Amino acid sequence: MGKLAVVNIGQLVTMAGPTRPRIGPEMRELGQIHDAAVLVEDGRIHATGAYAALRKRIDPEATVIDAGGRLVTPGFVDAHTHLVFAGNRATEFEKRISGATYQEIAAAGGGIQSTVALTRQATEDELFAQARRHRDWMLRGGTTTLEAKSGYGLDRVTELRMLRVMARLNEEGPVRIVPTLLAAHTVPQEMADKREEYVRWIAEELIPEVAALDLARYCDAFCDDHAFTVTETRQVLEAARRHGLGLRIHAEQFRPGTGAALGAELSAATVDHLETVTDQMLGLLKAAGVQPVLLPASVFCLGRDQYPPARKMIEIGLPVVIATDFNPGSSPAPSMPFMLALASIAMKMLPAEALVAATINAAWSLGLGDKVGSLEPGKAADFLIHECDDYRELAYYVAAPARPRVFIAGSEVTP
Structure with missing residues (x-):
């Protein structure tokens, strides 16, 4: 060099x-x-x-x-993305503009399930090509390191396929990619009446296999009313911890009491979203040393108005991170510069605070603070x-x- x-x-x-x-x-x-x-x-x-x-x-x-x-x-460090998926959800985008809520679309079989169907049908090479395009969008905006989650497979074959795509992209470079297993994104339609069996499969079969293959550094779970309960999330994340994976949680996005306390209890690396988090939960996160990852584009793109309380977090001493949450449904927004603007305008973070949250704090949240950021x-x-x-x-x-x-x-x- x-x-x-x-x-x-x-x-x-x-x-x-x-x-x-x-x-x-x-x-x-x-x-x-x-x-x-x-x-x-x-x-x-x-x-x-x-x-x-x-x-x-x-x-x-x-x-x-x-x-x-x-x-x-x-370079920007994007600490929460759903980089790998097939197709898009432009039709649902129109439905939301016409008044349908995210939850209503999901209940009708849309949302994550529609992307799951497309992603299962795609070959590894097709997923690789689309993920590379997404990565290049991010790279052109200045993202040099990013975290990427699985979670649009919800079965063994497709989850492993998504993680292999991340590994191929990492090998190709130049962007550094941190892979996360998110099989606990939602319950697949074919397992709707077998929730316990699906959660058990993730905890007892998929996590051990992914860990043995060294395909993921973290495990994430979506703790919410239309995803997984606190009890189910605990089962998944405790299994991940036993197998040496770091922990991340989607929590408190639509309703308080959905995962933040669990993240603190398990000393997760991050708890992400936190739009509805309470002051009490913020205190628990601080005491446990958990980093909050805030995703303002998912609020913006869903047309909601309740942003995470970033100012409160900074005032009490939480090490805030901002990220894109790039995904085909709630945040089709790959630009970290746009996150800086949203963080300042919508969450009242000073530009300096937003820049720290998008670089060095984000790097620490991925265990890379001694290498990048x-x-x-x-x-x-x-x-x-x-x-x-x-x-x-x-x-x-x-x-x-x-x-x-x-x-x-x-x-x-x-x-």
Whole structure:
């Protein structure tokens, strides 16, 4: 890979700071350097600082990139996506616009079940091609690391197929993909009258197989009225923990009391959604060291108005993460820059807080905080040269058709 020097950086956001997720006022500390440079060796950050201090350290044989006085930040880390699926749900999108609710569509056999049917019919190569397209959308917006869930198979063959697609994408690169098993997404139609059997199968058969094949790093479950109960979710996640998988939970999206307390009890890595979470549950999450992953696009795309209480979370010291929840139903929104705008406009997060939540805090939520999410010596040289001068513009220009220059492990990538 050799050596690289990025010079003429107007504003460099390094995210240098504590070796743990950021909380409270720390979420406004970006490690900014003006008139800066970044030195890269063998795909890793070697040094950051003022250009005046680093210019004599630039190797004469290094490749030099002029940032044009622009903003440079770490690459975005999207900590909650449903990357792999077949087809789309544009028909249901029209139904929601006409007044149908997410729950009504699901009860009529739509929602997740309709994507399950399409995904089961698709070959591995077809799923790979569509997932690659989704990944490239994200990459063009600056996402360099992402988490991806299964959950549109709900049977052994298709769940394993989805996880193999993630493994193939990881092998292909350049985006780093963290795979999560989400067979507990909903009960498949053919098992509607056999819920106990389906949950037992996930816990006793599928999780052990996935763990033995090393196809997932985490296990997730959707704890909600139209998905799984707290008791069922516990059965799945306790099995996952026994087999060495990290834990994540979809919880408190539509109703309080659906999973946040369980996430705290089991010391899950994250509890995601939390639109309806109570102050009491936030206290439990803080005490247990659980990171909240907030998904504002799923509120926006469903036409709802109850966003997660991000300000309250920051005020009490929770290390907030924001992510896209990219999926074909409730959040067909692959853009992390759009998440920054939503976080600021709808959840009243300051642009600095949103940027921390989309980079270093997200990296810690995936167990990668020592590798990505900030531009510090020894970490992967995953960074973006933006088409703007100030980090606040990332949230301020809503859905701007900007295309940052994307570098992963020190190499520029152009999907």
